[in-house]
Amino acid sequence: MSSGTLGPFSIRVLIPSFPEDQDRDITIPIMMAVIDHPKGLVVYDSGNNIAVSDGGCKSYWAEGMCDLLQPSQTRADVIDMQLKKLGYKISDVKAYVMSHAHLDHAGNLKMFENAIIFAQQDEIYQARWQAPFQAGPAFVDADHAGTNAFNWAPLNGDYDVFGDGSVVVMDTRGHTLGTSSVYVKLKSGPLVVAGDAIWMEENLEGYPAGLNFSVQQYFASIDRLKLIRDLQGAELVMGHSANQYSSGLYNKWIR
Numbered sequence: 001m002s003s004g005t006l007g008p009f010s011i012r013v014l015i016p017s018f019p020e021d022q023d024r025d026i027t028i029p030i031m032m033a034v035i036d037h038p039k040g041l042v043v044y045d046s047g048n049n050i051a052v053s054d055g056g057c058k059s060y061w062a063e064g065m066c067d068l069l070q071p072s073q074t075r076a077d078v079i080d081m082q083l084k085k086l087g088y089k090i091s092d093v094k095a096y097v098m099s100h101a102h103l104d105h106a107g108n109l110k111m112f113e114n115a116i117i118f119a120q121q122d123e124i125y126q127a128r129w130q131a132p133f134q135a136g137p138a139f140v141d142a143d144h145a146g147t148n149a150f151n152w153a154p155l156n157g158d159y160d161v162f163g164d165g166s167v168v169v170m171d172t173r174g175h176t177l178g179t180s181s182v183y184v185k186l187k188s189g190p191l192v193v194a195g196d197a198i199w200m201e202e203n204l205e206g207y208p209a210g211l212n213f214s215v216q217q218y219f220a221s222i223d224r225l226k227l228i229r230d231l232q233g234a235e236l237v238m239g240h241s242a243n244q245y246s247s248g249l250y251n252k253w254i255r
């Protein structure tokens, strides 16, 4: 699913190393995923906060962030309504994976107070205190305030959620201090919900995202995901790929 779109803006706003002579404007989705496992429903990320819907951005995000990212989100794009469309309720969600703490991914974390929340321990920490060079409007304190008493499952690495190898939270840090992806074993083959470990195709070509905690770890994580793609034939579902959005990968069940 997508929590609306961001843009249009130059691709070089997000990926400054991208060649200037290939510059173009992009409008990007904000990927979120639902995994329906026999033992429980899993949600990966919750998009922009509900307040960002229908032009309400400046009531919740820093004004400059609204101007830069230009979020377009209707109320129907928000995770609770998306689940409703699929026949689920927020209270059906057994496990919530917080890929990372940025504003376009953890925006509605607070809706999931009854779920077990998986996140890298480092990311839980980073949501509450950012290294000075990372501090800024990409983290919205209000997304995280009041969640300390939630059912956190802090991770230091990978975790097999149901113990059968079918849904495995992966440590793909680098974009942020503790970014997570999810490996999913489907009947049709493996798929990795990569999230912001890979924003879009250009990152796979060696152009790093402009906002990274560690470029070195970022590329190590991308290399790890590429191995799973190349050796297992896994599809990599990226955090903000306009191509994957327009290709019909969104709003459909893959079994």
Ligand SMILES: [Zn+2]
Pocket: 102, 104, 105, 196, 239, 240
């Ligand atoms: Zn993002």
